[in-house]
Amino acid sequence: MGFKTDAIQNGVYIDKTFQSVTTPMYASTTYFFAGLGEMPQFDYTRSGNPTRWALEQNLAKLEGGKHATLTATGMGAITTVLFLFRPGDHIIAGKDIYGGTYRLFELVFGPLGYEFSFIDMGNPDELRAAVRPNTRAIWIETPSNPLLNVTDIAAVVALARERNLLTIADNTFLSPWFQRPLEFGVAIVVESMTKYINGHSDVIGGAIVTNNDDLGARLKELSNCLGTPLAAFDSFLVLRGIKTLAYRMEGHQKNALAVARFLERHPRIARVYYPGLESHPHHELAKRQMSGFGGMVSFAVRENALDLSAFVGRLRIFRLAESLGGVESLICQPWSMTHLSMPEDARLRAGITPWIFRLSVGLEETDDLVADLATALGD
């Protein structure tokens, strides 16, 4: 079946009693045993829940994987994955990853004895040089948050295989409609379902998907032990959102491209970061490994060309908020918002300055979005 058919049909028809068309929301925390030692398919919602299970089947298929473990937040997914490792293990990550991931690595797992290197993932020599005897994994976030750098997934997987390292890819920014890292040999995909997968800014959730049976079983076990699983109601809502994922992603991309092209020509804008632009340094690579460029656009305002607060205050459609991937357009300043948890020097090293804004381009009318930016930029 094609992606859109799977998104709507796969795994969701689980109600054998009433044949309901949508997946029921099983709020029950616990399930009857037929007798002693006769364990039902689901016994307790932390370890398994029918509504969550339906979404697991659905999302695993869309990512091209066999096993999905769904968590209460995207950070819950990342935390669960980190428990595959132990103190003394070393993980290599890009230097411009999501600020919350950076914070989890540095503030929680660093003090536990985990070691991290934050490097330029686009530089194969730097990556090769970063591998140590205790390196266990390479953490890929592509396109990265907020600068939309694209990592060559196949090249990283090749090095990881040579050195026997696990590869983990955060697929939040594109969703499986535009990018399926497992098809490039990545071992584990993580994502924040809070963003495009749910798509309506009303659920926080995370996912871990893999093709490897042992990893799949271990991740389920870890999530159950750690208490990170996704709630039934949130699973129900994501099951509704995921059905339109492909159509939403196409709409986000159409609007994002129009906005990026407008900003690129604007005299007050120094630089636009969108992998769909020919001017993006990784445009060719993006075309090779992604089937679309997504709905996230970042841009740098020319220094002192604008009063930043007044600019944001003049916007009527792009409202100032964190998060991304919902149907409504949002703007954020990573410097003071999503990436504030990174120390200032780490932000500057990653290329994040107060002049950079990140847009989550929504599904409103294209012309309205461009006009909103034009007015706020003083046109």
Ligand SMILES: Cc1ncc(COP(=O)(O)O)c(C=O)c1O
């Ligand atoms: C790329 C990326 N990964 C992970 C997360 C964390 O997800 P959540 O907020 O659902 O915990 C985010 C959140 O913004 C993100 O942008």
